[in-house]
Amino acid sequence: MSMIALLGAVELGLLFALVAMGVFLSFRVLQFPDLTVDGSFPLGAAVAATLIVSGTDPYISTMLAAVAGALAGLVTAWLNVRLRILHLLASILVMIALYSVNLRIMGRPNVPLLGENTVFTPLEGLGLPSYILLPISLLVVVILAKLLLDRFLNSELGLAMRATGVNKRMAEAQGINTGRVTLLGMAISNAFVAFAGALFAQSQGAADVTLGVGVIVVGLAAVIGGEALISPKTLFRATLACIVGSILYRLAVAAALNADFIGLKAQDLNLITAVLVVLAMVLPGARNPLKAFLVTGRQK
Amino acid sequence: MIRAERISKTFSRGTAMETPALRGLDLEIPAGQFVTVIGSNGAGKSTLLGALAGETIADEGRVLIDDIDVTNWPTFRRAALVARVFQDPLAGSCGALTIEENLSLAASRGKGRGLARAISKTSRDSFQSLLARLNLGLENRMRDKMELLSGGQRQAMSLLMATLKPMKILLLDEHTAALDPKTAGFVLDLTRQIVAEQKLTTLMVTHSMSQALAAGDRTVMLHQGRIILDVSGDERAGMTVQDLLDMFHRQRGEALDDDSALD
Numbered sequence: 001m002s003m004i005a006l007l008g009a010v011e012l013g014l015l016f017a018l019v020a021m022g023v024f025l026s027f028r029v030l031q032f033p034d035l036t037v038d039g040s041f042p043l044g045a046a047v048a049a050t051l052i053v054s055g056t057d058p059y060i061s062t063m064l065a066a067v068a069g070a071l072a073g074l075v076t077a078w079l080n081v082r083l084r085i086l087h088l089l090a091s092i093l094v095m096i097a098l099y100s101v102n103l104r105i106m107g108r109p110n111v112p113l114l115g116e117n118t119v120f121t122p123l124e125g126l127g128l129p130s131y132i133l134l135p136i137s138l139l140v141v142v143i144l145a146k147l148l149l150d151r152f153l154n155s156e157l158g159l160a161m162r163a164t165g166v167n168k169r170m171a172e173a174q175g176i177n178t179g180r181v182t183l184l185g186m187a188i189s190n191a192f193v194a195f196a197g198a199l200f201a202q203s204q205g206a207a208d209v210t211l212g213v214g215v216i217v218v219g220l221a222a223v224i225g226g227e228a229l230i231s232p233k234t235l236f237r238a239t240l241a242c243i244v245g246s247i248l249y250r251l252a253v254a255a256a257l258n259a260d261f262i263g264l265k266a267q268d269l270n271l272i273t274a275v276l277v278v279l280a281m282v283l284p285g286a287r288n289p290l291k292a293f294l295v296t297g298r299q300k
Numbered sequence: 301m302i303r304a305e306r307i308s309k310t311f312s313r314g315t316a317m318e319t320p321a322l323r324g325l326d327l328e329i330p331a332g333q334f335v336t337v338i339g340s341n342g343a344g345k346s347t348l349l350g351a352l353a354g355e356t357i358a359d360e361g362r363v364l365i366d367d368i369d370v371t372n373w374p375t376f377r378r379a380a381l382v383a384r385v386f387q388d389p390l391a392g393s394c395g396a397l398t399i400e401e402n403l404s405l406a407a408s409r410g411k412g413r414g415l416a417r418a419i420s421k422t423s424r425d426s427f428q429s430l431l432a433r434l435n436l437g438l439e440n441r442m443r444d445k446m447e448l449l450s451g452g453q454r455q456a457m458s459l460l461m462a463t464l465k466p467m468k469i470l471l472l473d474e475h476t477a478a479l480d481p482k483t484a485g486f487v488l489d490l491t492r493q494i495v496a497e498q499k500l501t502t503l504m505v506t507h508s509m510s511q512a513l514a515a516g517d518r519t520v521m522l523h524q525g526r527i528i529l530d531v532s533g534d535e536r537a538g539m540t541v542q543d544l545l546d547m548f549h550r551q552r553g554e555a556l557d558d559d560s561a562l563d
Contacts, residue, residue, distance in 0.1 A: 156404070156413035159397070163405050166394040169386075173353070174461075175379030175410045 009254035013247030020242035022192030023219035039098025042212040044197025049207030069194020077186035118202035222246035307361030321347035323525035339522035380410025392458030395447030406461035452483030
């Protein structure tokens with residue numbers, strides 16, 4: 001594998017580490033199986049790309065993309081908390097709706113960003129080629145995001161969120177408004193995902209309405225894989241596992257696609273990912289994030 | 301003071317499974333009183349507790365805590381006024397969180413929760429001295445996950461957590477029923493100690509008649525969603541389980557007569 005391919009894989013891994021942290025928040029912390037992700041990732045890309053093309057500052061565009069993701073998460077949580085629609089179904093409904101919304105936002109299926117100013121443009125003056133600069137700057141962003149998430153989950157509010165996911169009845173008895181906490185958690189989770197989508201569009205040079213296909217599975221693969229390598233005994237390790245899992249997943253994929261003798265091609269990617277996730281879930285000792293829902297058919 | 305005024309609750313109303321759980325129940329608990337509640341299965345004990353805690357919203361009647369009408373308040377809104385220990389030792393705390401995190405959750409009961417760190421040096425110190433009184437060695441295991449504790453330890457923790465912050469009433473839902481006799485005795489002693497120390501207004505549901513007479517200063521018996529027996533003071537002081545049973549049978553006979561008279 002060439003250096004450029006390797007760093008490209010790391011770059012993608014870092015981008016999807018943000019998705020993995022969002023998925024960690026919904027699936028693990030809130031125990032809310034959220035598929036909105038497949039819609040909020042391209043939503044972030046669509047909002048950022050459309051704003052940038054229309055001349056908005058790329059940093060502001062990226063922030064607004066995260067806000068749009070937060071709104072998408074809010075809608076999913078609201079459907080579940082207030083209208084009592086099953087969480088999985090609520091998230092699928094929002095995911096489907098977002099496909100139309102994304103097309104409306106962009107006005108066409110694809111918005112190229114070639115030649116536009118992006119959040120990465122100021123780094124070009126530093127003299128390093130972009131295939132090195134992008135992973136380094138993303139690493140800084142991802143570490144900052146991880147530390148912020150850790151700090152939040154260790155706050156009084158964050159602790160209330162963790163309690164809501166593990167033991168809703170006890171959380172309410174302790175005075176936690178679990179409905180409101182779920183709304184907040186889902187907003188933050190999808191803000192992470194849309195933020196990743198916005199950065200993805202800017203690093204890859206385009207936003208596309210089909211970007212979101214399978215994002216949730218990749219995010220889950222990163223979370224589960226990371227946990228298999230770094231047992232999430234503490235919060236610090238759990239969020240670290242998201243990052244490590246995501247990068248290693250991308251490296252493994254790149255290696256598999258580069259190894260010609262296996263005969264895998266780029267189009268096999270989603271199939272490989274699905275198989276990997278299934279294996280990670282059924283292998284002994286794996287922590288199946290869906291177990292709680294599959295066994296009882298409802299949230300604990 | 302806690303007042304339940306003519307509260308009624310019927311589950312599955314309007315269906316073939318319709319079950320009236322409470323039928324116009326009246327109960328007044330003055331501040332500082334320790335009431336024990338007994339009754340057979342389906343007598344309405346759990347529903348009464350739920351109606352006071354907020355998990356069950358009464359169909360009719362009112363629930364007043366210090367003259368605040370909380371009848372329609374959800375559980376989390378009542379949490380500043382009501383503290384609770386569940387029957388299931390696993391229900392009262394979060395197994396996936398550490399001991400100190402659970403205590404921190406309890407320390408914020410009934411307060412707004414912001415972005416301040418949940419656990420500080422000062423809170424950790426105060427939790428440590430709090431745990432030391434249990435004599436279970438938990439003060440040295442503050443960063444252990446709650447799920448590592450035994451059922452008795454977890455129930456003692458639940459009790460500690462429920463009484464960490466002031467409340468208007470402490471609800472104990474058969475909180476020793478799932479424990480072995482020795483551990484149950486330990487948790488009951490701890491309950492008595494804490495209730496006496498903090499002069500808590502307490503309502504304890506129990507299935508054990510002897511426990512109902514041994515603890516607290518008033519015993520109430522529920523039957524078919526109503527209070528059919530209410531003893532306290534001297535009358536209760538010399539009472540045995542047999543006395544209680546006799547009274548129950550006499551009262552129930554009269555209650556049945558009343559009902560048949562109405563038909």
